[in-house]
Amino acid sequence: MDYTTETQPPTQPSPFEYAVEVMSTIRRRVGRVFLGQTSVLDQVLAAFLAGGHVLIEGKPGLGKTHLVLAIAQTFGGAFKRIQFTPDLMPSDVTGHTLYDMGALQFRLRRGPVFTNLLLADEINRAPAKTQAALLEVMQEVQVTIDGESHALPPPFMTLATQNPIEQEGTYPLPEAQLDRFLMKVVIDYPEQRDEEQIVGELLTGTGLKAAEIQQVCDVDGILAAQRAAASVRVTPEVIAYAVRLARATREAQGFALGAGTRGAISLVRVAKSFAMMAGRDFVTPDDIKSAALPVLRHRVSVAPELAISGQTADDTLAAIVNNTEAPRR
Amino acid sequence: MKLEEVTAELRPRGSWEAVDLGFAMTRRHFPLLLAAWSLTVVPLWALLLLASRWVPVGIVLIVIWWLKPVYDRVPLFILSRSLFGATPRLRDVLHAWPGMLVRRLPWLLIARVPWWIAGPAFSWARPLLLPVIDLEGQRGRAWKDRRGVLLRQAGGTAVSLVMLCGLYEWILVFALLTLGSQMTSDPLGAFELGDAFMETVFRNGQMAPWLEWSLIGGYLVAMTLVELFYVGGGFGLYLNSRTTLEGWDVELAFRRLARRLGKAAAIITAAVLPLCCAGIAHAETPPSREAQAIREVLAHEDFKVHERETGHWEREGDDPKPGFNAPGWFETLGTVLFYTVITGLCALLAWLIWKNREFFSRGERANRAAPAAPRTMMGMDVAPDSLPDDIAAAARARWESGDARGALSLLYRGALSWLIHAAHAPVRDGDTEGDCLRHADVLAEPVRRDYFTALTWQWVTVAYAERAPAALEVERLLGSWPFAGEEKR
Numbered sequence: 078m079d080y081t082t083e084t085q086p087p088t089q090p091s092p093f094e095y096a097v098e099v100m101s102t103i104r105r106r107v108g109r110v111f112l113g114q115t116s117v118l119d120q121v122l123a124a125f126l127a128g129g130h131v132l133i134e135g136k137p138g139l140g141k142t143h144l145v146l147a148i149a150q151t152f153g154g155a156f157k158r159i160q161f162t163p164d165l166m167p168s169d170v171t172g173h174t175l176y177d178m179g180a181l182q183f184r185l186r187r188g189p190v191f192t193n194l195l196l197a198d199e200i201n202r203a204p205a206k207t208q209a210a211l212l213e214v215m216q217e218v219q220v221t222i223d224g225e226s227h228a229l230p231p232p233f234m235t236l237a238t239q240n241p242i243e244q245e246g247t248y249p250l251p252e253a254q255l256d257r258f259l260m261k262v263v264i265d266y267p268e269q270r271d272e273e274q275i276v277g278e279l280l281t282g283t284g285l286k287a288a289e290i291q292q293v294c295d296v297d298g299i300l301a302a303q304r305a306a307a308s309v310r311v312t313p314e315v316i317a318y319a320v321r322l323a324r325a326t327r328e329a330q331g332f333a334l335g336a337g338t339r340g341a342i343s344l345v346r347v348a349k350s351f352a353m354m355a356g357r358d359f360v361t362p363d364d365i366k367s368a369a370l371p372v373l374r375h376r377v378s379v380a381p382e383l384a385i386s387g388q389t390a391d392d393t394l395a396a397i398v399n400n401t402e403a404p405r406r
Numbered sequence: 407m408k409l410e411e412v413t414a415e416l417r418p419r420g421s422w423e424a425v426d427l428g429f430a431m432t433r434r435h436f437p438l439l440l441a442a443w444s445l446t447v448v449p450l451w452a453l454l455l456l457a458s459r460w461v462p463v464g465i466v467l468i469v470i471w472w473l474k475p476v477y478d479r480v481p482l483f484i485l486s487r488s489l490f491g492a493t494p495r496l497r498d499v500l501h502a503w504p505g506m507l508v509r510r511l512p513w514l515l516i517a518r519v520p521w522w523i524a525g526p527a528f529s530w531a532r533p534l535l536l537p538v539i540d541l542e543g544q545r546g547r548a549w550k551d552r553r554g555v556l557l558r559q560a561g562g563t564a565v566s567l568v569m570l571c572g573l574y575e576w577i578l579v580f581a582l583l584t585l586g587s588q589m590t591s592d593p594l595g596a597f598e599l600g601d602a603f604m605e606t607v608f609r610n611g612q613m614a615p616w617l618e619w620s621l622i623g624g625y626l627v628a629m630t631l632v633e634l635f636y637v638g639g640g641f642g643l644y645l646n647s648r649t650t651l652e653g654w655d656v657e658l659a660f661r662r663l664a665r666r667l668g669k670a671a672a673i674i675t676a677a678v679l680p681l682c683c684a685g686i687a688h689a690e691t692p693p694s695r696e697a698q699a700i701r702e703v704l705a706h707e708d709f710k711v712h713e714r715e716t717g718h719w720e721r722e723g724d725d726p727k728p729g730f731n732a733p734g735w736f737e738t739l740g741t742v743l744f745y746t747v748i749t750g751l752c753a754l755l756a757w758l759i760w761k762n763r764e765f766f767s768r769g770e771r772a773n774r775a776a777p778a779a780p781r782t783m784m785g786m787d788v789a790p791d792s793l794p795d796d797i798a799a800a801a802r803a804r805w806e807s808g809d810a811r812g813a814l815s816l817l818y819r820g821a822l823s824w825l826i827h828a829a830h831a832p833v834r835d836g837d838t839e840g841d842c843l844r845h846a847d848v849l850a851e852p853v854r855r856d857y858f859t860a861l862t863w864q865w866v867t868v869a870y871a872e873r874a875p876a877a878l879e880v881e882r883l884l885g886s887w888p889f890a891g892e893e894k895r
Contacts, residue, residue: 310870312869312872330761359867359870360870361840361870362840363841398836399835399836400834401835402836403836403837
């Protein structure tokens with residue numbers, strides 16, 4: 078929520094103001110190619126700022142690849158995509174060493190995880206071992222091949238997608254591994270007007286392509302923005318509010334499993350990003366509230382008796398958020 | 407009844423084979439059955455549905471369902487007469503229809519429920535027992551005896567037939583509706599159709615008229631198609647039971663034999679008759695060996711009519727325990743225990759419902775009345791009686807004493823109090839500053855809305871950024887308090 082009524086143009090932008098400007102520009106430029114999905118874009122950018130990873134759930138053909146490619150383009154970062162399949166091996170993700178007959182030595186062949194933005198398409202199609210390899214990379218931000226550790230180039234973010242339509246032949250991620258994702262973003266079809274614009278631009282060729290997006294900053298600019306987001310002020314009352322929300326999910330009758338402490342930490346991290354993207358250097362309860370659904374929905378498990386009646390995690394979470402008293406100093 | 411004119415092959419069959427015979431009879435006369443149904447039952451439905459202008463459509467549908475035994479009389483009338491080669495014309499059916507409508511109607515309607523007046527089995531074995539009422543005209547003791555015999559013979563199959571036809575009727579309803587739904591631009595799923603049907607029955611007037619009438623139409627079409635075969639199957643069972651019990655097939659065989667042999671039979675009869683008379687005369691001298699043999703045969707286990715009797719053992723005589731034969735207090739204790747258990751179960755049920763109230767109230771939350779205005783909001787007391795009479799003056803006093811935070815807090819509390827109590831915004835416990843601002847955006851006029859926005863921004867800056875507010879801005883807020891006199895309404 079933007080409370081500001083007037084803004085004064087800064088004479089000499091501070092690092093924080095510069096970071097705000099960078100993110101605002103990125104948001105504007107990516108928004109031009111990723112039409113009609115403003116909240117999805119905000120959530121992905123917030124996760125990127127917070128240095129987290131995103132699990133995206135949505136129907137195929139809604140521009141997920143487009144989004145990641147566009148973000149990578151804005152800071153001149155590298156982008157790779159892995160299509161997860163049942164026969165995908167861990168080394169196909171992380172990389173492996175090969176013996177080079179010419180040079181008479183082992184040579185490292187780096188896997189697709191050596192990138193800035195990684196799109197892991199249909200992660201639940203791969204068996205648990207391969208999923209675990211990727212999730213370990215996400216957690217450690219480094220890869221160990223033949224006993225040697227290789228750090229991934231910062232910034233590193235994984236956007237994993239799950240196809241909600243097909244469940245046949247899939248390996249759903251266990252709750253403990255889902256917890257590694259900072260957010261779960263649900264992507265739905267755009268509004269009629271936006272969809273018309275997408276179709277029209279595609280047919281006439283007038284639309285901006287992801288590869289044509291002008292670079293906003295370099296990798297250092299993104300790292301500076303991430304540092305600025307981390308420096309956003311949070312009062313103890315706001316932290317208590319985030320913890321109260323996470324604890325409420327554990328006490329709610331509608332959930333068989335509630336969010337852990339990592340959930341509360343993630344809430345604050347994402348809220349800081351939201352605050353920075355709104356131009357504030359402090360977090361308000363509204364930021365926590367905005368982060369609650371995407372941060373908590375994959376960390377809870379709906380009780381079977383409610384799941385069978387069609388209730389989703391979002392329904393119960395929304396009720397919890399509405400009924401948990403907001404903080405006040 | 408002329409058995410020799412029967413058009414079906416009568417022989418003892420298995421129960422489901424008999425049902426199949428009934429279905430075959432229905433198939434054979436289907437055009438006539440359908441035409442008769444359309445001219446008798448369908449107009450009755452039209453009249454009943456006309457009543458839905460004044461009566462909830464759910465009640466009309468229940469009445470339509472309740473009158474099923476009356477409709478069953480139409481196919482039964484046709485099938486029973488067709489069996490004996492006297493297939494009625496439509497005119498005959500129409501002529502008989504008023505009689506079908508009124509004949510023993512109260513009894514039939516009461517008998518829809520498993521009640522002792524009609525016998526608990528009637529509602530579960532109606533296709534088998536309806537011919538006893540309609541064709542045989544049995545009543546009282548004769549009806550009970552006949553019912554008992556038929557149920558022993560084919561009761562299980564009749565109940566299965568009722569259940570299968572009921573199930574098939576609903577499958578057909580949803581199949582028809584799903585098919586129709588697929589033809590539309592916005593097809594509904596099976597569960598949505600189920601919900602829609604329940605809405606039609608229980609919540610009159612809340613459905614789109616086209617959907618409501620499609621659901622009713624689908625149900626009536628399915629009932630028409632299934633009911634004709636249902637009655638046919640039951641009639642087949644009834645025929646088979648009587649064939650087996652009364653030896654209709656044997657009688658028919660004798661009659662055909664008699665017809666074929668003709669005169670020869672008369673000669674043989676004339677020759678044998680004296681011998682028979684002698685035999686009869688001999689038989690009249692009691693007690694004969696034959697009579698004794700018959701009695702022995704009838705005394706066999708196979709001819710015994712079994713009746714179930716229930717009872718209980720009572721201990722008497724030997725070794726009574728002292729004090730145990732005090733039936734008065736023991737009975738009282740039992741009664742108390744019984745009611746205690748019942749009360750406990752009711753309490754348990756109530757507790758379970760209360761504990762899982764979220765499950766029952768899902769989706770109803772939005773329909774509930776707005777909750778009472780909160781007294782505290784985000785940890786601040788926003789009740790009118792907790793605020794000073796002149797909020798702006800009190801806030802200025804705090805500001806001038808150096809308590810900037812206190813001044814803004816008081817202004818914000820006053821603004822919230824106005825939002826809740828004067829503007830009647832639906833504010834909840836979990837609402838944040840942003841939510842309150844959204845309420846103000848909707849409810850307040852531009853001056854107050856702008857003031858609320860500026861105040862909120864100053865307040866969150868003080869509260870969460872822990873920064874002192876700009877003096878100029880606070881002065882402006884203090885000087886332009888727009889809720890004077892209304893914040894405590």
